[in-house]
Amino acid sequence: MAILLEVRNLRTQFLTDDGLIKAVDDVSYHIDEKEIIGVVGESGCGKSVTQLSVMRLITPPGKITSGQIIFEGDDLMKYEANGPEMRSIRGAKIAMIFQEPMTSLNPVLTIGRQLTETLELHLKMGKSAANRRAAELLDMVGIPCADTRLGDYPHQFSGGMRQRAMIAMALSCNPRLVIADEPTTALDVTTQAQLLELMKALVEEFHSALVIVTHNLGVVARYAQRIYIMYAGRIVESGTCKDIFRSPRHPYTMGLLNCVPRIDDREGRELEAIKGLPPNLGRLPGQCAFLPRCEHAVDRCRVEPWPELQAVADGHHTRCFVNPPGMTG
Amino acid sequence: MTTYIIRRLLLGIVVLIVASIFVFLMVHVLPGDPLWVVLGENYINYSQEELDELRHVYGLDKPLIGQYFDWLGSLLKGDLGESIVYQVPVIDLLKRRLPVTLNLAVLALLISTICGLGLGVIAAIRRGKWSDTVVSVGANLGITLPNFWVGIVFIYIFAYKLGWLPTYGYTSPFDDFVTHLKMLIGPVLCLSVFGMAAQTRQTRSSMLEVAHQDYIRTAWSKGLTERVIVIRHMVKNGLIPVVTTMGMQVSFMFGGAVLVETVFNIPGIGRMMADGIGMRDYPVVQGGVLLMAVVIVLTNLVVDMAYAWLDPRIRYSYR
Numbered sequence: 191m192a193i194l195l196e197v198r199n200l201r202t203q204f205l206t207d208d209g210l211i212k213a214v215d216d217v218s219y220h221i222d223e224k225e226i227i228g229v230v231g232e233s234g235c236g237k238s239v240t241q242l243s244v245m246r247l248i249t250p251p252g253k254i255t256s257g258q259i260i261f262e263g264d265d266l267m268k269y270e271a272n273g274p275e276m277r278s279i280r281g282a283k284i285a286m287i288f289q290e291p292m293t294s295l296n297p298v299l300t301i302g303r304q305l306t307e308t309l310e311l312h313l314k315m316g317k318s319a320a321n322r323r324a325a326e327l328l329d330m331v332g333i334p335c336a337d338t339r340l341g342d343y344p345h346q347f348s349g350g351m352r353q354r355a356m357i358a359m360a361l362s363c364n365p366r367l368v369i370a371d372e373p374t375t376a377l378d379v380t381t382q383a384q385l386l387e388l389m390k391a392l393v394e395e396f397h398s399a400l401v402i403v404t405h406n407l408g409v410v411a412r413y414a415q416r417i418y419i420m421y422a423g424r425i426v427e428s429g430t431c432k433d434i435f436r437s438p439r440h441p442y443t444m445g446l447l448n449c450v451p452r453i454d455d456r457e458g459r460e461l462e463a464i465k466g467l468p469p470n471l472g473r474l475p476g477q478c479a480f481l482p483r484c485e486h487a488v489d490r491c492r493v494e495p496w497p498e499l500q501a502v503a504d505g506h507h508t509r510c511f512v513n514p515p516g517m518t519g
Numbered sequence: 520m521t522t523y524i525i526r527r528l529l530l531g532i533v534v535l536i537v538a539s540i541f542v543f544l545m546v547h548v549l550p551g552d553p554l555w556v557v558l559g560e561n562y563i564n565y566s567q568e569e570l571d572e573l574r575h576v577y578g579l580d581k582p583l584i585g586q587y588f589d590w591l592g593s594l595l596k597g598d599l600g601e602s603i604v605y606q607v608p609v610i611d612l613l614k615r616r617l618p619v620t621l622n623l624a625v626l627a628l629l630i631s632t633i634c635g636l637g638l639g640v641i642a643a644i645r646r647g648k649w650s651d652t653v654v655s656v657g658a659n660l661g662i663t664l665p666n667f668w669v670g671i672v673f674i675y676i677f678a679y680k681l682g683w684l685p686t687y688g689y690t691s692p693f694d695d696f697v698t699h700l701k702m703l704i705g706p707v708l709c710l711s712v713f714g715m716a717a718q719t720r721q722t723r724s725s726m727l728e729v730a731h732q733d734y735i736r737t738a739w740s741k742g743l744t745e746r747v748i749v750i751r752h753m754v755k756n757g758l759i760p761v762v763t764t765m766g767m768q769v770s771f772m773f774g775g776a777v778l779v780e781t782v783f784n785i786p787g788i789g790r791m792m793a794d795g796i797g798m799r800d801y802p803v804v805q806g807g808v809l810l811m812a813v814v815i816v817l818t819n820l821v822v823d824m825a826y827a828w829l830d831p832r833i834r835y836s837y838r
Contacts, residue, residue, distance in 0.1 A: 247739055272745060280742035288740075293733040298755045298830060307751070308741045343831040359741070 193260075194399050195244065195284075195367055196220040200257035202236075202243045209472040213239040213252070215423040221367065226393065226400045228410030228431075230446065231420035232468050237403045238289075240420070241369045245286055246271045262366065282312040285360035287389075289372035291352035295344040301328070301355050302340030305362060312363045327358040331388060350381040357389060361396055368393055369401045374409065386413060408450045411435060416505075419443050422469050422479035425499065429506035439508040441486045478510070486512045520827060520834055527823045531816040538812035539594065542805045543587050554579065599809070600802035604795075609806035612791060617810065619689060620780070620787035624772040626707045631714030632765055638715075639722020639761075644749060646727065654719060661716025666775050670709040670782040677705065687784040706783045710775050714768040721764040725757040732756070758829055766822035770815050 202214040214236045221227050229237045243254050246266060259266040261284065269275040288294040296304060305327060306320035315323060321340065328336035331354040344352055353373060360368050370389060374382035386402075390413050393400045402410050410417055410431070417434045419427040419442065427440040438444050445464035466483035469475075478496045481487055490511050499507040554573060555562050565573070574580045578589050593600075599609035642654040678686040685702050692699040729735065730753060738752045776789030784790070788807055795803035827834045 245740055247736065272739070277742040277744065280740055282742060286737075286740040288733060288737060290733055294737045296734040296738070296752050296756070297832060299751070307743065307747075311742060343835070345832050346835065356737075 191222040191224065193220050194223045194225075194262065196258075196260045197240070197244065198258040198260070200240065200243055200259065201255045202239050202248055202252060203255050204252045206251060206472070211471045212423050212474065213471060214243060215474075217257075217420075217423070217425055219418050219425060219428065221399050221401060223366070224394075224397055224399055225416070226390065226402065226414050228407075228414035228417040229401060229403045229420060230405065230407055230410060230417060232405055234468055234471070235420045236423040236471075237420050238371050241286070241371055241401065241403055244369065245280060245284060246276050247280075247286075278312070281308045281365075282363045283365050284367045284369065285363070285365040287353070287356050287360045287368065287370040287373045290376055291349050291356055292376065294356060295352055297344055300341050300343055301347065302342075305340070305355070305359055308359065308362050323362070324358075327362055328355065330392070331355070331358045333358075349377055350385065353377060353381075353385055354388070357385070357392065361392055361398070364396055365398055367399045367401070369403070371403045372405070373402070375404070375406075382409070389413075406450070407434075407446050411450075419446065422474060423471055424479070424496075424509065426480065426510070427508045428499070429503075433503065433506040437503075437506075439502050439506070440480075440510050441484045441512070442480050443508075445483075488512055523827055523833070524820075524824060527820055531820050534816050535812055539591060539809065540587065542808050542812075543590055545805060545808075546801050547583065594809075599806040602795075602800055602803050604798050604800045604803070609802050612803060613788070613806055613810055616786060616788050616791050619785060620773070620776050620789060622692075623703065623706055623710060623779070623785065623787060624769070624776060626703065627710035627714065627772055628765070628768055630707065631711040631718055631768060634711075635715045635718025636722050636761065638719040640726055640749065640754070642719065642723040643726035643730065644745070651723075655723070658716040658719040658723075661712050662720065664712060665778075666709045666713055667778040667782050669712050670705065670779055673705045673709060674782070687782070689783075689785040689787075702783075702785075706779045706785060709779050709782070710772060713775065714771060717768070718761065718764055722757065722761050725760045726753055729753045729757045755829055759826060762822055762825045762829065766818050769818040770811075773811050773814060 196218075197220070198218050200214055200217045201212070204211040204213055217236070217240055219227075219229075229240065231237045239248070239252070242248055243257075244259050244261075244266070246254075246259075246269070248254055248271075254267070257267065261279070266276065266279070295301070302321060302324050305324035306315075306317070309315045309320040309323055310317070313320075324340055325337040328339060333339055333351055333354055339347075344355075347355060353376075357373075360370075368389075373389065374385050377385065386409065389400065389402075392398075400413075402414060404410055407417075414431050416428065416430050418425050419434070419440065421442050427434065427438065427443045434443060435447070438447055442464070445462070448462040449464070451461055464483055469479050469482070475481070476495045477493075478484070478487075478491050481491050484491070488511065494511070497509055497511055499509050501507050554570060554577070558565065558573075571580075578586055581589070597610055599613070601608055602612060605612065638654045638658070642651040642658075645651045674686055677684045684704060685698070687702075689702055690698045726749075735748065735752055738748045743752075773789070776787060777793050778789070779785070780787045780789035781793050788810065792804060792807040794800070795807065
């Protein structure tokens, strides 16, 4: 299938009082048309910043210092961040769903207005047509009595409903790519599952591609075709969902997998946490950033710089010298 | 919404009652006999019997609480007593002078709000650029300059040195509109300087705060232009603290009117109160203070209603 978005060697840095934070450091990935991929990592590993960079939504003190963001054959980096070209892509061709449905909707505008503004802007709809479409969209994401709820304000919606409204908003202009940044983190588990099912069904219906950004491998297991694992601003492992879950090759991926409870686990095994804390992105060593927390480290890890991504199988890459044999599924 | 307004209204009435108690006590806590207020310097010419009789006539022999209710009763009938100096009912004085002060204050409020909002928004979206620096320095200056001083400097430059404008005084717009305008420029400007500066600072900081909210990032992610994001998404959210400042401006305006009307010799409520205090014309002072209390309570009511209009969360929580 054709590549929809390809990010090459992206670097995004933040100049703060604590020094230069390399939030995204030489990240490359791609997503095909109609594909669903997962980007997984702990808080602060750069997964959200990567996605905001793709949308060119990085604001000072942050800056994209190098890299290419090739979307439908065009390098988005050659456009001005808030210029007309980027504005015609945002919301229309690439849409984003944010983490906090509580704060990501404008509290003083009605849900209807927040839906119709993109329809009017990108699809050039008139007021009444936009209103009708907005009602259809709300209905589609499963909000009952959609046409009467258009006049409601965000605070009159529950968290799950707000995120449904966000999904409706993101899909309103039939985008080629939907980026969902921790879309279900703020919601309870039942709602999470419902919303993920809904998103999957809708992107299929709209023929859109979907990036699910999450810290929870369990969230993407069911939906993503491929998964990128990020750590300390870099991709440490990438592969198909099966590769990642059946034969993980990076110790960090294994650690993440050990944190996910399994429903078929009869032995009552305790969940293992990854020991230690994520590194300070302002003071990264030259070596592997996962080294201080790694249980498989060898001498080579301590002296040589962090290796590049290496193929361990077709389409399965890892950034590790050790390549310890993965857990067998 | 109705419940919300009724609650605010009741609260306003409570405030007015408390204010009336203070105003009433004003005369009674002053050292000496309240009859001093009525008789002035003639007081010493009266015998003890005559004073007692007058006390009975004025109801001053009743207990304080009874006197308060008598006073409140006449107050509600529109009787604020009689000015000792001018020998006319206080209510007539207020009626004549309130329009002058309102004219001044409303213009000043409009100017300070419109300019303050505009400058504040510009400073916020041009943060760190030279236009922001100019506006911010100007606003800080404006907030520190006392308005009577601005008035004196204004008179010195535009009236005395350049001779462009009259030095002081007031002409009714119905008598001579052009002169009226010329005479108002100075006082309105002086009165609005502080408000404009305060409003600029408030608008700037609240717009900057809103600019970092998640929903503004959402708005950017939709591909909206900066103009639409500022006008549709930011201003209404940023207006809530601005409206608060505007409400406070109204009380500042009346306080400032005392000084500005004195400097420019304008026959408004402010001058009336300043003169009244100077000449110990207590009924006039009482009338003026009560009027200000009413104006401030009404302003707060309007501000509370504006909150509800701006923020649906307030509007719906009282439904």
